[in-house]
Amino acid sequence: MKKNILIINPVATDKWNATDAEYLRECASVDAFIKVINIEKGPISIESFYDEAFAVPGILELVEENKNNFNGIVINCFADPGVFAAREICCVPIVGPGEVAMLLASMLGHKFSIITVKKSAVPMFEIKAKKMGVEEKLASIEYINIPVLDLEKEAGRTIDELMKSINRATNEKGAEIIVLGCTGMSFLYSDLAKKINIPIVEPAAASLKTLETLIDLKLSCSKAGLFF
Amino acid sequence: MRRILIINPITSKEFDNMTKEYLEKIKDPCTQIECVSIKKGPASIETFYDEAFAQPEILKIADRYKDKCDAIVVDCFADPGLYAIRELVNIPVIGPAEASMVVATMLGHKFAVISTMRNSGPWTELQAKAYGLSNRMAAAIGIDIPVLELSIDPKKTAGYIVKAAKEIIQHKGAEVIILGCTGMVSVAEMVKQELDVPLIEPLATALKVAEMMIDLKLRHSKLGLYMAPEKGKIVGY
Numbered sequence: 001m002k003k004n005i006l007i008i009n010p011v012a013t014d015k016w017n018a019t020d021a022e023y024l025r026e027c028a029s030v031d032a033f034i035k036v037i038n039i040e041k042g043p044i045s046i047e048s049f050y051d052e053a054f055a056v057p058g059i060l061e062l063v064e065e066n067k068n069n070f071n072g073i074v075i076n077c078f079a080d081p082g083v084f085a086a087r088e089i090c091c092v093p094i095v096g097p098g099e100v101a102m103l104l105a106s107m108l109g110h111k112f113s114i115i116t117v118k119k120s121a122v123p124m125f126e127i128k129a130k131k132m133g134v135e136e137k138l139a140s141i142e143y144i145n146i147p148v149l150d151l152e153k154e155a156g157r158t159i160d161e162l163m164k165s166i167n168r169a170t171n172e173k174g175a176e177i178i179v180l181g182c183t184g185m186s187f188l189y190s191d192l193a194k195k196i197n198i199p200i201v202e203p204a205a206a207s208l209k210t211l212e213t214l215i216d217l218k219l220s221c222s223k224a225g226l227f228f
Numbered sequence: 229m230r231r232i233l234i235i236n237p238i239t240s241k242e243f244d245n246m247t248k249e250y251l252e253k254i255k256d257p258c259t260q261i262e263c264v265s266i267k268k269g270p271a272s273i274e275t276f277y278d279e280a281f282a283q284p285e286i287l288k289i290a291d292r293y294k295d296k297c298d299a300i301v302v303d304c305f306a307d308p309g310l311y312a313i314r315e316l317v318n319i320p321v322i323g324p325a326e327a328s329m330v331v332a333t334m335l336g337h338k339f340a341v342i343s344t345m346r347n348s349g350p351w352t353e354l355q356a357k358a359y360g361l362s363n364r365m366a367a368a369i370g371i372d373i374p375v376l377e378l379s380i381d382p383k384k385t386a387g388y389i390v391k392a393a394k395e396i397i398q399h400k401g402a403e404v405i406i407l408g409c410t411g412m413v414s415v416a417e418m419v420k421q422e423l424d425v426p427l428i429e430p431l432a433t434a435l436k437v438a439e440m441m442i443d444l445k446l447r448h449s450k451l452g453l454y455m456a457p458e459k460g461k462i463v464g465y
Contacts, residue, residue, distance in 0.1 A: 027443070027444075029256065029443075030258075093334075093335075095334065099334060100334065103330045103333060103334065104330070104441075104444075104446065106330065106359065106360055106361075107322075107326055107327070107330060107437075107441075107448075108446060108447070108448050108449055109448055109449035109451065109452055109453050109454065110452050110453035111452065132333070133333070133360075133361060133363040133364045134360055134361070136360045137360040170451060174452060175451075176449035176451040176452040176453060177449045193445075198449050198450075198451050199446050199447060199448070199449050201444075201446065202444075205444060206444060209440045209443055209444055210334070210440065212440070213331070213436045213437060213439075213440050214331070214334070214335075216254075216256075216436055217331075217428075217432060217433060217436055219331065219335060219426050219428065220335070220426065221334075221335050221336060221426070222335050222336030222403035222404050222425045222426050223424075223425075224336065224397055224402075224403040224424070224425045225336055225337050225338065225401060225402075225403040226336055226337035226403060227336065227403075
C-alpha cells in the first residue's frame with residue numbers, strides 16, 4: 001500500500017534531517033515515501049522536561065500543517081514529545097519511538113533495558129514505562145553520560161560506553177533485550193548489532209516500521225477516551 | 229522476499245481456505261506465506277485441554293519448517309506453544325494475542341478483548357498478565373458462541389460482538405476492541421462498520437507484526453526466558 005510518512009524531528013535544527021531521511025528510507029518499504037522535517041523554534045536537543053515543553057508547540061504546528069497530506073507521522077525522539085497531544089488533533093496514526101521500542105522489546109523476551117544518554121533521562125523513562133504500563137518488563141535503565149549532541153562526535157567512546165552499559169544490563173540486571181534510548185543513536189546501530197548477539201531495538205527504525213504496520217492495517221488512535 | 233509460516237493449530241478444515249485467501253490479500257507483495265495445519269489434535273482450541281494436545285504437533289511443524297521460513301505465526305488467539313516455539317527456533321514467532329495487545333496499547337489507553345466462550349475472559353486476563361499489559365486491558369469477555377459455530381450465522385455473531393463491545397466501551401473504559409479469536413476474520417468487517425473505535429483483527433495484525441520483525445531483523449532473546457531446549461530428552465514423539 002502506498003504510504004506517505006512524515007518524520008518530525010522535534011529539534012530546532014535541520015542538521016539530522018538528511019541523514020535521518022537516508023537511514024529511514026533504507027528501512028522503509030518500497031511503497032513508502034518519507035519526508036523528514038524539523039521544528040523551527042525550540043530546543044536543539046531534548047534532554048529535559050524543560051526542553052520538551054518548548055519543543056511541543058512547534059511539533060503540534062507541524063502536525064496541524066501536514067496532517068492532511070500524510071498517512072502517518074513519527075515524532076522522532078525517544079521522549080515521544082507531543083505524541084498524545086498530536087493524537088488529539090489528528091486522525092492518522094502518530095507513533096513515538098519510545099513507546100514503540102518498549103512495546104516491541106516486550107515481545108522479544110521477558111525483560112528489556114533501555115540505554116540512554118544522560119542520567120537525568122533515567123527517572124524520566126522510568127515514569128514513561130509506568131505510564132505505558134510496561135514497567136514490569138523493564139529490567140533497568142542505563143546511561144552512557146554522553147550528551148545527544150556529542151554522540152556522533154565521540155562515536156568511539158559512545159560505542160565503548162554503550163557496550164559497558166549493555167554488559168551491565170545483561171549480566172547484572174536481567175535484561176534480555178536492549179532498547180537504544182535515543183533516536184540519535186541510530187547511526188551506531190549496525191556497528192553495535194555486529195558486536196553483540198542479543199536483540200537491539202533501534203527506536204527510529206522500529207517506529208517507522210510500526211507506523212507502516214498501522215497504516216497497512218488501517219488502524220489509528222481511538223477517540224473514545226484518552227485522546228479527546 | 230520474506231517467507232512466513234502460518235501454523236494452524238487445529239485439525240478442523242473449516243478455516244483453511246478462508247485463512248489463506250484472507251492473508252494473501254493482507255500480506256506485503258514481498259511476502260510468501262505457507263499455511264500448515266496440525267494433523268492430530270483438537271478441532272478447535274477452547275480449553276487448556278485442547279491446547280495441551282495441539283502443542284506437540286505445533287512444535288513438530290515448527291521444527292520441520294524452521295529453516296525454510298523467516299518467521300512463524302501461530303494462528304490462534306490462545307497463542308498456543310508460543311514460548312516453546314521461541315525456545316526451539318531462531319526466527320521471530322508471533323502470537324495473535326500478544327501482537328494485538330501490543331498494537332492496541334499504541335492506539336488508546338485501554339483495550340478490551342471479545343472472544344468466544346465464557347472461559348476466554350479469565351484466560352485472556354492471564355495472557356495479558358503474562359505479556360505485562362494487564363493494566364492496559366479494560367475487560368475480556370466471551371460471547372458464548374463456540375469457535376466452530378462463529379460462521380454459521382455471521383450476522384448473529386457480529387451482532388453479539390458489537391453488543392458486547394458497545395457495553396464495554398461505555399461502561400468499562402475500553403477505547404480499542406480486539407477480536408479474541410482468529411476465527412472471527414469472517415465477521416471482522418461487519419463488526420468494524422458498527423463501531424466507532426479501532427477494531428483489531430488478530431490474524432492480520434500478527435502477520436504484519438511478523439513482517440515488521442523480519443524487516444527490523446529482530447528475533448527473540450535467548451538470554452533468559454527462552455532457553456534452547458534439549459530435544460534428545462523427548463522420547464516417543
